[in-house]
Amino acid sequence: MEHQTGTVCKFEKLGVPSVAVYAKNHVKDQHKSLCIMNFVPEARAVFLAEGKTGKDVVEDVVAALTRPRSKEEIFAGLYEPPKEPRIALENATYDEVQTFYEGDSKRFETIDPRSDMTDGLPVVPPTEEKILEFLKHTIHDRHKIVGRMPPLGNTFDVEKVAINGIMAGCKPEYFPILLAMAEGLCHQANNQGYHTTTAFGWMGVVSGPIAKKVGMSYQRNILNPGNPANASIGRAMNLMKLNLGGWVRGVRMIANAGNPANYTCTIAEDVEGLKWPSLAEEHGLAKGENGITIFHGMKYMDLMYSYFKNPSVYPGDWGKLRPELQNNPEQWIVDGFKACSHPAEFGVLLDKKTANQYYEEGISKEDLRLKLWNMAAVTNEWGVRNIPWYHHGIGGLMARAAGYEDWKEAPKDAIFHLPPDPKDISFIVTSNYTYLFKLTHICTVSIDKWGTGPKADAFSKAHLAAQSLDADDKGKKIVINALADSQLVLAEPDKNFGQNERMLSDLGKSRAIIKFDLSQIPVNAEIKSVGLQLGAHLVPKYGWYAGNITIGVFRLKNDWSENEVSWNFRHKGKTWDNPGGDFESKPSAIYEITPPTFGEVAAGAWICEFRDKQMKADVSDWIQNPSQNSGWLLKVVKKEKKTQIADFDAKEINDRADMFRPRLIINYTLSK
Amino acid sequence: MNIKDIFKGLSQFFLVNVIVLSLFGSLAYGQKTDAEKFTVYNPKSWIEPFNAIPINKRLNTLEGKTIVVMVDPAYKHDRQVMVEIRDELIKKYPKSNIQWIEETKPLRRLKVSKIDGLVVGAGT
Numbered sequence: 001m002e003h004q005t006g007t008v009c010k011f012e013k014l015g016v017p018s019v020a021v022y023a024k025n026h027v028k029d030q031h032k033s034l035c036i037m038n039f040v041p042e043a044r045a046v047f048l049a050e051g052k053t054g055k056d057v058v059e060d061v062v063a064a065l066t067r068p069r070s071k072e073e074i075f076a077g078l079y080e081p082p083k084e085p086r087i088a089l090e091n092a093t094y095d096e097v098q099t100f101y102e103g104d105s106k107r108f109e110t111i112d113p114r115s116d117m118t119d120g121l122p123v124v125p126p127t128e129e130k131i132l133e134f135l136k137h138t139i140h141d142r143h144k145i146v147g148r149m150p151p152l153g154n155t156f157d158v159e160k161v162a163i164n165g166i167m168a169g170c171k172p173e174y175f176p177i178l179l180a181m182a183e184g185l186c187h188q189a190n191n192q193g194y195h196t197t198t199a200f201g202w203m204g205v206v207s208g209p210i211a212k213k214v215g216m217s218y219q220r221n222i223l224n225p226g227n228p229a230n231a232s233i234g235r236a237m238n239l240m241k242l243n244l245g246g247w248v249r250g251v252r253m254i255a256n257a258g259n260p261a262n263y264t265c266t267i268a269e270d271v272e273g274l275k276w277p278s279l280a281e282e283h284g285l286a287k288g289e290n291g292i293t294i295f296h297g298m299k300y301m302d303l304m305y306s307y308f309k310n311p312s313v314y315p316g317d318w319g320k321l322r323p324e325l326q327n328n329p330e331q332w333i334v335d336g337f338k339a340c341s342h343p344a345e346f347g348v349l350l351d352k353k354t355a356n357q358y359y360e361e362g363i364s365k366e367d368l369r370l371k372l373w374n375m376a377a378v379t380n381e382w383g384v385r386n387i388p389w390y391h392h393g394i395g396g397l398m399a400r401a402a403g404y405e406d407w408k409e410a411p412k413d414a415i416f417h418l419p420p421d422p423k424d425i426s427f428i429v430t431s432n433y434t435y436l437f438k439l440t441h442i443c444t445v446s447i448d449k450w451g452t453g454p455k456a457d458a459f460s461k462a463h464l465a466a467q468s469l470d471a472d473d474k475g476k477k478i479v480i481n482a483l484a485d486s487q488l489v490l491a492e493p494d495k496n497f498g499q500n501e502r503m504l505s506d507l508g509k510s511r512a513i514i515k516f517d518l519s520q521i522p523v524n525a526e527i528k529s530v531g532l533q534l535g536a537h538l539v540p541k542y543g544w545y546a547g548n549i550t551i552g553v554f555r556l557k558n559d560w561s562e563n564e565v566s567w568n569f570r571h572k573g574k575t576w577d578n579p580g581g582d583f584e585s586k587p588s589a590i591y592e593i594t595p596p597t598f599g600e601v602a603a604g605a606w607i608c609e610f611r612d613k614q615m616k617a618d619v620s621d622w623i624q625n626p627s628q629n630s631g632w633l634l635k636v637v638k639k640e641k642k643t644q645i646a647d648f649d650a651k652e653i654n655d656r657a658d659m660f661r662p663r664l665i666i667n668y669t670l671s672k
Numbered sequence: 673m674n675i676k677d678i679f680k681g682l683s684q685f686f687l688v689n690v691i692v693l694s695l696f697g698s699l700a701y702g703q704k705t706d707a708e709k710f711t712v713y714n715p716k717s718w719i720e721p722f723n724a725i726p727i728n729k730r731l732n733t734l735e736g737k738t739i740v741v742m743v744d745p746a747y748k749h750d751r752q753v754m755v756e757i758r759d760e761l762i763k764k765y766p767k768s769n770i771q772w773i774e775e776t777k778p779l780r781r782l783k784v785s786k787i788d789g790l791v792v793g794a795g796t
Contacts, residue, residue, distance in 0.1 A: 022794045
C-alpha cells in the first residue's frame, strides 16, 4: 500500500493526474497519512465498500481524474497537518480511559479488531502526576524533541515517551532507559524492518549497572514473563512503535502471523563481573556506561551449547551429544547458523560463566566471532541447495561480501560465509544458557545521557550549543538554499546531471558540487558559524545497514554552470583544468557520517551537517569577493566496508521537505 | 429490662450491624463510593508542517487519452478489481489508449510525458 500510494503522489509531482484505488474501505486514514508523508496531502483515492467490484467504482475513478480541483487541492504552501490535542480525555473514569485508548476496535469491516493506541491490553492512565514523577529521572525538558520515528517519521518529545512508558506500566526510574530506547527506534530507516509479512520482532538489550538498579532480569527466565521491569520496558517499546512511529496492526504491521516478541521483549546483560566488554561498550560507549541496544529479527532456537562447554560439570549428559559436538561445541552454534532460512545476521546469547571462560582461555569476543564465521564457511552450491531464501537476496549478500557481483556469477565451489561478515554476529551475555537469535543490530544508545548525571548534563549542553545559532543575542541567522548543484560522474564524463534529484551516488567515481548565492549577507558581516546541511542516504554494500563514511568538502577554484557541468566540462566547451573538478587539495571540512545520529533521522534519510573553521573562512572570502564563489565539491575520502553508496538530496528533490534540500546556515553579526 | 427494651436493643444492634457490614463488605470487594477520575494525555506523535504539493489539473475527459492502469501482482484481490476497472474503461472510452501494467515499480517502465492519467491499485 505504501509503495503504491507513493507512486500516485510521485506521478502527481511529475505532472500526471493520478488516483489510488483501494480494494478495502478501512484505509482512509492511512491513505491520508501516506499522502502527507509524500507531501501531496490531497492526492485522490477511491475506496471500495465491502462486496463492491471494480465495475461499481469505475465512475468514481473517472471522476477522480476529471473532477475540477477544490480549493484545498490546489493549495501550495505551508501545510499544517491536523494536530491532536495534548490532553486526550478529561475527568474520565478508569473504564472510560481504557475505552478511549482502545478506540472503536470493530470499526473496520474487513480486518479483525485492533486497538487504536494500545497493544490490546489495558493501560495505566497517563496522568500529569505520573508524568511529573517520570520527569524527576531526567534533566531534559519535557518538550525537548527526541526524534522522528519510522515508519511514519513523526516527531515526538520527552513527554510523549513518558506517556507511553506510563501506559505500559513502567516505573519512573525506568525513564532514562525509555528515552534511550525511543532515540534508538529512530535509527531505523524508513520501512526497514517494518513492512514485511515475515515473523520478525524487536528486542532491546540493556547493558550496564542500571539494569540491576531498576530490577531487570538477566539471569534465569529472562525470556519468560514475571519481571516488572523487563515486561513493562519491552511493552513500552511496542507502544512507542505504535503511537510514535505509526506501526499500526494491519496497515504498516503486515506480518502473516507476527511474533510474540512484539508484545514485550527487553532483557538485560549480566555485566557484573563480566570480563568481556559489554554490548554497549563494544558499540562505543564508555566502560561502565549504561546503554541500550536495539535489535530486530527475533527468530530463535535454544542451544545447549554452553551447557556442554564444560563437560566436567555435566558428565551424565555429555555422552548424549553427537561426537563431533563433543570435540567442538561451537559447532552447535554454527549448525544453528546453517538451519536459519535467512542467515544474514545473528545474536548469540551466552551466559556469563561461558563468556568469562573464553576470556580466561585468552579468547576475545572478536576471536570467537571470527572463529564462528570461519567455521560457517560454505560453498555457493551448498547455499543453492540448503538456504531457502538464497535466490531472494541472501545469496547475493553472501556473494558480494566475498567479492563477487552475485551468487550466479560465482563458481559452485566459491566459499561464502553464512553471516556474510564476522561483524554480523553479536554476543549478548545474559541468562544461564545459550540461545541463537536471528538478530540484526540496529543501534546502541547511551542511557546515561538521558538521565540526571554528568553525561546527561554534557548532552544537554551540546544540544543547547547546537541550538545557539538561533539565539538573537549571538547574531543573525540566515538559511540559504542552494543556487546550483550537480554531480560529476567518471563513467559518463560528458554527461550533465544538473537536474538530478540526487548527487554523489557512486563512491570514488562521482563527486557532488554545490554553490550558494551569498549576496543577501552584508559585506560588513562577521561570520560566526557556517553549517552546510545535506539530506543523506547511505546504501549498504550488502545487508540492510550502512556503515560510516567520511566526506570531504573542498573549495572549488573555477566557476561552473549547473546545466552544463560534467566530469570533463565546467561550462559548455570549457573543460576543467583537471577532469573531475578543480578544487583545493586541503579540505575545508571533513565529516564522518554515522548513520544516523540523534535528532537527525527522518523517514528514509537523515541530515548531516558539515562545519569547520575553513568553511567559515571560505564564506567570509566569498562575501568579500563574490566572483570567487564557485562553491564546494564533496567527495568520499574514507568509507567502511559495508557502505557502498552515499546519496545526497539535490535541490531538485521533489518528494522531501525543504529540510532535506541542501542549505547553508550562516550565523553572523554586523561589525561597526 | 422488659421485653420491649430487649427488642429495642436487638433491633438497634441489627441496624448498626447491617450498616457496618454493608460498608465493610463494599470496601472489601473494592467498590468505591466515588469512582476515581483521570485526566490523561495523548500518546501519539505529530507531523511537522511542510510545503504541500498540489495535485495536477484534471482532464476534461478520458476520451482519446492515454490512461495507465497498474497493479502490483502480489495483491490478487486488487488485481481482480483493477482488471474490472480496466475493462470498463476500455468499454466506456474506446478511442482511449488504456494501458495495463503489472509491476511494483512502474517508474522504470513508464515515460511520464506519454501518459495523461494514472490509476493505481493500492495494494491493501
